Amino acid sequence: MGSLDLEALAQGMGGKVHPLGIDVPREALLPALTALREAGCRYYLLCTVTEVASGFEVVHGVRDVEANRTVFVKTGTGKDDPRVPSAVPVFAGANWFEREMLDLFGVVFEGHPDPRRLMMPDDYPGYPLRKDFPMATPWGYRPATDAEAP
Amino acid sequence: MELLRTLVLSVAVLGTAMTIVAYLTWIERKVAARFHNRVGPYYVGWPHGWLQPLADVLKLIIKEDLRPRRADALLYELAPVLVVVPALFGFALLPLAPGLAVLDHPYSLLLFLAVGSLALLGIFAAGWGSHNAYALLSALRSVAIAVSYEIPMILALLVPALLAGSFRLDDLVQRQTGGAWFIFAPVLGQVSFVVFLLAMLAEANKSPLDVVEAESELIAGYNTEYSGVKFALFYAGEYAHTLALCGLAATVFLGGYLGPAFLPGPVWLVLKSLALFVLVLWIRWSFLRVRIDQVLRLNWRFLFPLALANLLLAAFFAVRTR
Amino acid sequence: MAEAPLQVVERDFGELAMHMGPQHPSTHGVLRLTLRLRGETVVAADPGIGFLHRGVEKLSESLGWEQLAPVYERDDYVAPTFNSLGFCVAAERLGGIQVPRRGAWLRTLTAELTRIASHLVWLGTWGLDLGGALGGGTTLYMYCFREREKILDWLEAHTGTRFHTNVNLIGGARYDLTPELARSARVLMNGIEAAIPELWGMSGDSSILRDRTRGIGVISPELAQAVGVTGPVLRGSGIAFDVRQAAPYDAYPELQFDVPVRREGDAFARFQVRMEEILQSVRLVRQILDGLPRGPIFTRRPLKNPKASKLPAGEAYAAVESARGELGFYLVSDGSWRPYRLKIHAPSFANLQVIPHVAPGLLVADLVALLGSLDPVLGDVDR
């Protein structure tokens, strides 16, 4: 990947650097991913979503295999409108990962070629991996917070 | 008087043939187990599971005999019969001793092959009749293979017939007296034996050419919708067909009932056929399956020209010695 | 006989839509392939997954750090040790925990043995796919599982159970190696090394397997990187990336081994890569047995109450090279005794994504061969 300087890339996109990679605003996600791909990060690793106080944080992992360097591109979204541009046009590998995040978190990836649920049946109520998803199960309540742990 | 003799002989031959066919399944399971470092059937019939075939037949008989609702009744019911009868007919033609055969016909070799290919009709009737996509696909495959492998089989058998100068199986065997089995004929014998062996593998659906009943793709092929007695008939038909072909190969290439005197003629024929059957098992349990288009390419681009060339060589050789 | 393929003159009678799975003899688990066929040629294949989704990532948010290792071992149930190892390596990186050398070496020992066992399962079931239950396929399957049984027996003697060994703890290993076990491990490795030529003879040498797998499901290096395939599938397409060399963990920095790579990217290339990996694993196990250092195998406070062991807040990503590829854990911790969020990068999940790109044009029989060469485990895919 040569001496791609994450600092410069993050600044350019109006974001900042964090220990695992760079954090860019929603609009700059696709340009950042394309820039990384041009700089040699052609291997697509994973896409994950973490529910943070301010909303959902979408993370794309890309890697430069020759230079053995992995960069995690983060972007935040609001709690009420979890919309993020889909990375499938840049990396074909993001297809299933984004469908899984849509399925489990309800984050909508705009421009995704096949936005169906991946794991759950199509008529499954709600998004299971959200913190507020009720954990009550027919065979008894399972502890969700510290207070109720055994 | 003549009728009585044929009746008694045919009952005897059919009886022994069916028991041998039943015990073929036992032999196959034992030999396969040996290849897999296993033991095979053991508890049914204590020492080595020798009652296993009886148990299998009983199990299949007590199974419910059903027919899919939208199946074509006539074809569906007729198919097992159409598969078994041609296979059993083969045993009638094989000569058991000099001049002793249930049906001694001047063209018995060609008759054997003609009736043998009738079984194909049964398989296709089963595939079409049982109204099942997988069965249909497998029926189409079986027609393609049987038609294409019939030709090299016949060409391979023409070579011994040419050398012996007759189509009567008994003459072929007489021609091989004194240890001059046709398989030992310089080049012709080995080539035609190998061609016949490969054609037999395809005809009797034995791996590596058993694409007709390929589990990983077509579930159970043409007998997907069959159970109970009808499935047992298919099962027996397949083994009878294989044994008949092994018997034919033994008669034509390994000198049928000829052998040192301490064993009667028919026993030699049975031993040689079983030896060939174990050879088929060895091939069956060693190789992976060949894809359908590769099976057809193997035939049309390799087996068929080879058989033709072999026949030409045999014709040239026969004219020179005559 | 691999001349020009027969030109198939096709009368256009439209396509046949067919489901292959979720119960199908050769889909390696509950995978549903929605196929559109024209005759026997696949026009389009859309894999449907989720039948074995057990919600492990949601479960991880209600179990403590110390309780999670045995749960993850049930993810990839063909090579279980890698899952708990991946989780422990990621948790150790998050918490900055040092693993004692002997503990690290023992963890690598069980990992490499599990890799051999997993590759033997792959070869055996692939034989069944290509050879069918009533043919040579079963023979190959029996030979593979005969060797694998010996490995499982050794694991049973070492850890108490054949399969889900739960050997890995955050910070070390749970069981120590006794001298008799070391001796029997050496005998085991000699057995495996003697069996490999036989297995290769049954499969690689037979021209039937070559004709059925050469040129099938070719994955180009660009497609491999774009889709993010991993492990033997990636190395079969010419990209020499192995987490054990790229981001070494446990004992790998001190061990010598080479990473088999093939250029062709077809099913046969992946077959060769996996077979050589078995030999490399045998070499690794022998080096571990020869140079096993002395000392403790676990240095953190003894395991008591899970609520007592907390990891610092923060994020970390660490991966191990499982038998199927890069098994990565992306941990997010809020400093409590339970993970806040945990994402598992499952190798089979990434490998299955390549099917829609590669399947069109194959015959049904080739699709079975391609699927077997990707070696997916559906528990790993669905988590």
Next chain:
Amino acid sequence: MGELSLLLKGTLKVMSVTLRNFFRPATTVAYPQVKRPIPAQWRGGGFALTYDPATGEENCIGCRLCEYICPSQIIAVTLRKGEARQNGKGATYAGSFLLDYQACMQCELCVQVCPTDAIVMTRELAPATTSRQALFFTMERLFDEGKKLLRDPGLESHATASRLQAWTDAKRGQEDPQ
């Protein structure tokens, strides 16, 4: 011709492998008659609550550590105060002890955390049952298993809590662990 020779060589190689295996002894075991040996350290069997062989008292002090560590959360223990033990290990006992074996994944973490070697895994195959109820190991049943262990210590899996803790002890450095 290269292709043909490869074909022939491959065919003979495959056939030779199966032939060689034809004459090898069977590796299978005739199970009902011949039992497979169970190793010393084994996690496949059932559970038992042990007694102190010297004084014959129950080892379990009802501390509920096994209940907290169990990933499947299938153990339920209540505390009962009793008289002090002769071997000086405190005066508390288990009031009730329930282990739901049907969800147990035999990960052996409960055995590892137990401070008094109370809960151990046994080396005999857990008997199959015809009802789910029989899979709930109650305290009485676990103590009966414990009495069986008193009579035949060999039935106890070698990996007891003290040994597991000894293996994972940080100060461990000696040469040959047993």
